[in-house]
Amino acid sequence: MFKQRKNKKFNYKPRFSKESQLEEHSKGHNLASKWQKQRDASLGKGRRGFPMRTLIIILVLLLICMYVLENKFM
Numbered sequence: 001m002f003k004q005r006k007n008k009k010f011n012y013k014p015r016f017s018k019e020s021q022l023e024e025h026s027k028g029h030n031l032a033s034k035w036q037k038q039r040d041a042s043l044g045k046g047r048r049g050f051p052m053r054t055l056i057i058i059l060v061l062l063l064i065c066m067y068v069l070e071n072k073f074m
Contacts, residue, residue, distance in 0.1 A: 050058075
């Protein structure tokens with residue numbers, strides 16, 4: 001007549017069991033090695049933008065041009 005409630009089921013894994021620590025360590029080590037490989041691959045690829053020296057030279061030239069134009073038209 002009435003539906004009986006079923007007991008809840010949980011997937012409980014002990015926090016400090018030796019098996020879970022070994023699994024986490026192997027997963028973490030595997031993840032770290034994959035991350036390191038990906039990081040090394042991405043650092044070698046692509047441009048890194050302008051070097052700092054070039055940016056400073058462009059900034060100085062821009063400031064000089066602004067100064068010259070301000071004095072010329074004022």
